[in-house]
Amino acid sequence: xxxxxxxxxxxxxxxxxxxxxxxxxxxxxxxxxxxxxxxxxxxxxxxxxxxxxxxxxxxxxxxxxxxxxxxxxxxxxxxxxxxxxxxxxxxxxxxxxxxxxxxxxxxxxxxxxxxxxxxxxxxxxxxxxxxxxxxxxxxxxxxxxxxxxxxxxxxxxxxxxxxxxxxxxxxxxxxxxxxxxxxxxxxxxxxxxxxxxxxxxxxxxxxxxxxxxxxxxxxxxxxxxxxxxxxxxxxxxxxxxxxxxxxxxxxxxxxxxxxxxxxxxxxxxxxxxxxxxxxxxxxxxxxxxxxxxxxxxxxxxxxxxxxxxxxxxxxxxxxxxxxxxxxxxxxxxxxxxxxxxxxxxxxxxxxxxxxxxxxxxxxxxxxxxxxxxxxxxxxxxxxxxxxxxxxxxxxxxxxxxxxxxxxxxxxxxxxxxxxxxxxxxxxxxxxxxxxxxxxxxxxxxxxxxxxxxxxxxxxxxxxxxxxxxxxxxxxxxxxxxxxxxxxxxxxxxxxxxxxxxxxxxxxxxxxxxxxxxxxxxxxxxxxxxxxxxxxxxxxxxxxxxxxxxxxxxxxxxxxxxxxxxxxxxxxxxxxxxxxxxxxxxxxxxxxxxxxxxxxxxxxxxxxxxxxxxxxxxxxxxxxxxxxxxxxxxxxxxxxxxxxxxxxxxxxxxxxxxxxxxxxxxxxxxxxxxxxxxxxxxxxxxxxxxxxxxxxxxxxxxxxxxxxxxxxxxxxxxxxxxxxxxxxxxxxxxxxxxxxxxxxxxxxxxxxxxxxxxxxxxxxxxxxxxxxxxxxxxxxxxxxxxxxxxxxxxxxxxxxxxxxxxxxxxxxxxxxxxxxxxxxxxxxxxxxxxxxxx
Numbered sequence: 001x002x003x004x005x006x007x008x009x010x011x012x013x014x015x016x017x018x019x020x021x022x023x024x025x026x027x028x029x030x031x032x033x034x035x036x037x038x039x040x041x042x043x044x045x046x047x048x049x050x051x052x053x054x055x056x057x058x059x060x061x062x063x064x065x066x067x068x069x070x071x072x073x074x075x076x077x078x079x080x081x082x083x084x085x086x087x088x089x090x091x092x093x094x095x096x097x098x099x100x101x102x103x104x105x106x107x108x109x110x111x112x113x114x115x116x117x118x119x120x121x122x123x124x125x126x127x128x129x130x131x132x133x134x135x136x137x138x139x140x141x142x143x144x145x146x147x148x149x150x151x152x153x154x155x156x157x158x159x160x161x162x163x164x165x166x167x168x169x170x171x172x173x174x175x176x177x178x179x180x181x182x183x184x185x186x187x188x189x190x191x192x193x194x195x196x197x198x199x200x201x202x203x204x205x206x207x208x209x210x211x212x213x214x215x216x217x218x219x220x221x222x223x224x225x226x227x228x229x230x231x232x233x234x235x236x237x238x239x240x241x242x243x244x245x246x247x248x249x250x251x252x253x254x255x256x257x258x259x260x261x262x263x264x265x266x267x268x269x270x271x272x273x274x275x276x277x278x279x280x281x282x283x284x285x286x287x288x289x290x291x292x293x294x295x296x297x298x299x300x301x302x303x304x305x306x307x308x309x310x311x312x313x314x315x316x317x318x319x320x321x322x323x324x325x326x327x328x329x330x331x332x333x334x335x336x337x338x339x340x341x342x343x344x345x346x347x348x349x350x351x352x353x354x355x356x357x358x359x360x361x362x363x364x365x366x367x368x369x370x371x372x373x374x375x376x377x378x379x380x381x382x383x384x385x386x387x388x389x390x391x392x393x394x395x396x397x398x399x400x401x402x403x404x405x406x407x408x409x410x411x412x413x414x415x416x417x418x419x420x421x422x423x424x425x426x427x428x429x430x431x432x433x434x435x436x437x438x439x440x441x442x443x444x445x446x447x448x449x450x451x452x453x454x455x456x457x458x459x460x461x462x463x464x465x466x467x468x469x470x471x472x473x474x475x476x477x478x479x480x481x482x483x484x485x486x487x488x489x490x491x492x493x494x495x496x497x498x499x500x501x502x503x504x505x506x507x508x509x510x511x512x513x514x515x516x517x518x519x520x521x522x523x524x525x526x527x528x529x530x531x532x533x534x535x536x537x538x539x540x541x542x543x544x545x546x547x548x549x550x551x552x553x554x555x556x557x558x559x560x561x562x563x564x565x566x567x568x569x570x571x572x573x574x575x576x577x578x579x580x581x582x583x584x585x586x587x588x589x590x591x592x593x594x595x596x597x598x599x600x601x602x603x604x605x606x607x608x609x610x611x612x613x614x615x616x617x618x619x620x621x622x623x624x625x626x627x628x629x630x631x632x633x634x635x636x637x638x639x640x641x642x643x644x645x646x647x648x649x650x651x652x653x654x655x656x657x658x659x660x661x662x663x664x665x666x667x668x669x670x671x672x673x674x675x676x677x678x679x680x681x682x683x684x685x686x687x688x689x690x691x692x693x694x695x696x697x698x699x700x701x702x703x704x705x706x707x708x709x710x711x712x713x714x715x716x717x718x719x720x721x722x723x724x725x726x727x728x729x730x731x732x733x734x735x736x737x738x739x740x741x742x743x744x745x746x747x748x749x750x751x752x753x754x755x756x757x758x759x760x761x762x763x764x765x766x767x768x769x770x771x772x773x774x775x776x777x778x779x780x781x782x783x784x785x786x787x788x789x790x791x792x793x794x795x796x797x798x799x800x801x802x803x804x805x806x807x808x809x810x811x812x813x814x815x816x817x818x819x820x821x822x823x824x825x826x827x828x829x830x831x832x833x834x835x836x837x
Contacts, residue, residue, distance in 0.1 A: 104123045104194060107120040108136065126177065128175050142171055144171070227316075229245045234309055240309075278303065345440070346358075353378075355437070378408075383401075425445045465615075467488075471567050472490075473485065499512075542555075565619070617643065668818065681736075684722050696733055719783035728752065732751065749809070751808055784800075
């Protein structure tokens with residue numbers, strides 16, 4: 001342990017005083033010994049000696065007193081000096097502490113034999129620097145890994161060899177700090193300071209330098225692993241670096257040999273061409289043949305100037321040329337194949353120039369082959385199509401063309417439909433190829449779309465026909481699974497349509513409905529008929545009386561394609577009506593009995609077979625059940641027309657019967673006016689087309705919905721339109737209008753046909769009143785009567801006006817808040833929610 005000069009002086013003074021005191025005490029001890037040892041001396045001598053001893057003792061005591069006084073005086077001076085020196089040291093310590101704390105820093109202090117201390121922590125606002133002293137020494141937690149490793153290595157050198165250091169470290173948050181380490185004797189100090197501006201710049205330069213050096217090393221290491229020769233030349237066109245592939249290509253032993261002998265891979269003529277291209281300010285790219293590894297092979301040479309130096313590479317393209325030759329042969333084969341397809345194909349390169357087209361493309365657009373041979377651009381072809389007037393009209397041709405050509409830049413496939421001015425419909429598909437070009441496919445969809453439209457219309461008609469049937473229809477395939485069904489089938493057997501959409505097996509359907517009709521024998525017969533593989537399949541029908549007292553007529557018929565048709569008709573109402581008619585017939589006169597028997601016979605005996613015939617004729621007309629010749633289709637059309645006419649008459653008779661019996665009750669609900677009109681027009685469309693009639697529809701903007709019974713209101717409009725079609729002249733026009741006025745919705749049906757004589761207008765709403773009045777139309781005379789009854793049930797009225805030879809006008813008024821009336825006189829208002837009779 002070292003001592004200060006002041007401490008050395010105090011120790012020396014104290015040692016001198018202690019020695020002087022010891023000497024005095026030794027003298028006293030000697031005198032006493034002499035005095036005691038001479039007790040045998042004579043008396044006269046004893047007195048002298050005693051006097052001498054006393055004098056010596058007195059002198060010794062005096063000297064000891066002086067020594068003690070001197071020591072006390074020295075002690076007081078030393079105490080004063082020590083106090084002054086302690087105060088001075090305290091002031092120096094306070095000044096040193098103030099100086100240390102005045103500078104923003106973190107000071108870590110190590111002393112041999114003592115624990116490490118954080119002498120100062122005044123460095124703030126440094127991202128990532130811990131505030132707690134205990135966390136400062138955990139360098140790996142707040143410094144970046146590289147900085148933490150560098151700092152630990154520097155500290156190890158400081159502790160081992162006393163080697164000072166000054167380094168730049170970075171916190172995990174990216175802040176830079178200067179770490180400075182010093183050692184003196186058994187002490188070591190580590191100081192963290194904020195990096196000043198120039199030091200921060202130096203740190204960034206060092207970091208950038210290290211990054212660049214690392215990038216250069218990694219780049220050269222990567223280039224060294226490449227199988228292609230790579231080289232660098234300086235400003236004097238001398239080789240300064242080559243990779244291993246270059247050394248191998250020139251058959252050299254090492255890179256040093258190549259650089260010393262300047263062994264060239266390129267020939268003199270090729271090198272001159274390279275220098276000439278570089279001198280013009282361009283990079284050199286060419287395919288040449290080089291001798292590499294003792295073989296002459298094609299290479300793609302790339303040389304680019306880099307900061308006064310030249311970097312070059314030679315890429316072996318032998319496999320590419322071989323593949324290119326094979327690709328060219330395959331492309332030629334594909335071109336011959338594409339020339340045979342009906343879809344027009346055109347290929348454009350990345351410069352939007354035409355590079356290939358097939359015969360269908362030239363035929364589709366009627367282009368001149370000589371003009372196509374000039375390789376026009378994609379935009380030029382679009383402009384040519386616009387010039388000849390084929391393209392569909394657009395607001396801005398420039399914007400439209402930019403959208404079509406956007407496939408080159410965005411890479412987004414294009415699919416569009418072009419309705420050409422000559423009536424053709426072209427499906428255009430454009431997709432970008434990997435080489436940046438675009439492939440166009442032009443498919444003429446005119447015939448397909450027309451056929452699809454006709455097919456969809458037919459399917460829609462068949463579907464609507466099936467769904468409009470009151471009989472439930474179900475078709476099962478040869479595997480016993482459901483293939484087709486209508487809404488009536490779901491309603492009759494109370495099976496959700498969603499479950500039937502899963503196309504269950506006949507066994508699953510039987511299991512689902514056995515609770516309603518538990519006759520196992522009937523279901524077993526039906527199940528066997530659907531799933532049997534017999535050559536001759538039976539046709540049978542019957543009637544089911546279910547547990548809920550619903551009476552269902554059923555019929556099973558095998559279809560030509562192996563499928564099976566099942567029809568179910570809910571004839572409960574017919575049965576009930578039959579029973580009621582039978583009971584009433586007992587009390588009616590013979591004429592009424594005859595009429596009732598006629599209607600019951602029509603409803604029970606004719607209506608179900610007619611609907612079955614109608615359904616079967618619809619299915620037989622479907623191509624999926626087999627192709628028919630022209631004569632068969634004509635006969636089938638006659639069957640359908642006659643059965644539909646007869647079925648409509650029967651339906652009208654039944655409606656009149658229901659109204660007369662008081663059993664018809666309207667089901668009011670909000671319905672779209674347009675939907676009702678469209679549905680009514682759909683029923684008379686075929687007749688209107690045959691007569692080449694035009695139907696002019698006018699619906700007021702404020703009329704969107706009406707509160708009616710949708711089915712009955714559609715029946716009213718259908719009957720009125722049917723009469724208008726029947727009594728209109730060929731190529732005539734039928735007007736249908738709808739508007740709102742004074743809390744009512746009005747419908748007007750007007751034609752310019754033969755008209756009605758004034759003496760007959762009063763009888764047009766009577767039942768079975770039918771006169772052709774010179775036209776080919778002659779019905780049962782029930783349409784207007786039913787229409788009038790249904791309108792009155794809605795709380796409205798119907799008016800007719802006509803002039804012979806100039807046409808007929810029928811106006812129907814329906815209240816906006818109608819009072820629904822039953823045909824037996826009962827009524828209820830929908831809005832009020834209360835029924836009154």
